[in-house]
Every structure is written in structure tokens, then in C-alpha cells.
Amino acid sequence: MKGRILTVAALIAASAFCFAAADGSWLKKVPQADRERVNPFAGQPGAAAAGENLFRNNCAKCHGAEAQGKGSRPSLRSERLAAATDGEIAWIIKNGQMYKSMPSWGGLPEPQRWQIVTYLRSLNPPVRPEERVAAQEAPK
Numbered sequence: 001m002k003g004r005i006l007t008v009a010a011l012i013a014a015s016a017f018c019f020a021a022a023d024g025s026w027l028k029k030v031p032q033a034d035r036e037r038v039n040p041f042a043g044q045p046g047a048a049a050a051g052e053n054l055f056r057n058n059c060a061k062c063h064g065a066e067a068q069g070k071g072s073r074p075s076l077r078s079e080r081l082a083a084a085t086d087g088e089i090a091w092i093i094k095n096g097q098m099y100k101s102m103p104s105w106g107g108l109p110e111p112q113r114w115q116i117v118t119y120l121r122s123l124n125p126p127v128r129p130e131e132r133v134a135a136q137e138a139p140k
């Protein structure tokens with residue numbers, strides 16, 4: 001009996017882990033050098049359009065055609081992404097969060113990953129730098 005209760009408790013704990021809401025904890029893992037990387041295509045409309053195509057083909061099935069989010073997959077139009085640096089967004093695209101079902105896109109050529117960053121940035125204009133720091137330090 002005790003064993004069964006423990007099994008049930010373990011299953012509940014495991015499912016809570018699987019469906020944990022996206023909480024932005026990945027931001028804490030990004031190395032400083034990656035955080036500061038500069039998007040070579042920043043602000044280029046052509047790159048944003050190319051990134052939008054790549055997004056439709058690779059990302060929309062989880063994040064929604066308009067990046068609005070889908071089920072437990074977070075919206076990519078958010079204060080969190082507005083507060084993130086281009087380098088941080090590039091980092092999660094490259095590395096993913098495998099244990100939370102965000103795949104790694106390290107197989108895409110780097111310029112294509114920056115095009116996607118340019119597209120996501122066009123949806124999330126950056127907040128002022130001092131706000132950016134405050135948003136990252138605020139308790140999640």
C-alpha cells in the first residue's frame with residue numbers, strides 16, 4: 001500500500017515536471033559571451049521575412065503560426081522575449097531545452113538561426129536596457 005502511494009506520488013511529480021509552464025529559467029543558463037552576441041542581420045526587413053518563413057516551417061507547429069503559443073508551448077510574443085537580448089534568443093534556438101520539449105536547432109545553419117532571431121525581434125521590440133536588466137532579475 002505504501003509502495004503504491006509512493007508510485008502515485010512519483011507519477012504526479014513526474015507529470016507536473018513534464019507540463020511545467022515555461023518559466024524562462026533557461027535565461028539563467030546562457031553564458032555571458034552568448035548573451036552579448038550581436039545579430040548580424042539586426043533590423044533588416046529581408047532577414048525578418050526569411051526568418052518568418054523558417055519559423056513557419058520549423059517552429060509554428062509548436063508555437064503557433066503567428067507565434068502566439070499553443071497549449072503548453074509558450075507564446076513568442078512576450079515581455080520575456082522583449083526583455084531578452086538577441087544573443088539569448090539565438091542561444092535557446094541553438095541549444096533548445098530538451099528536457100522541456102524545446103528541440104535544439106543547432107542543425108540549421110547559423111545565418112538562418114539569426115534570421116529567425118530577426119523575425120522574433122520584429123514581434124518583440126526590445127525594452128530599454130535598464131528595464132531589460134530589471135525584468136531578468138525579477139523573481140519569476
Ligand code: HEC
Nearest residue numbers: 022023024026058059062073074080097100101102103105
Ligand atoms: C516540439 C515543439 C517545439 C518546436 C518545434 C519548437 N519549440 Fe520552442 N519551445 C518549445 C517549448 C515546450 C518551450 C518551453 C521551454 C521552457 O519551458 O524552457 C519552447 C521555448 C522556446 C523559446 C523560449 C520562450 C520563453 O518565453 O521562454 C523560444 C525563443 C523558442 N522556443 C523558439 C523556437 C523557435 C525559433 C523554434 C523553431 C526554430 C522552436 N522554438 C521550435 C517547444 C517547441
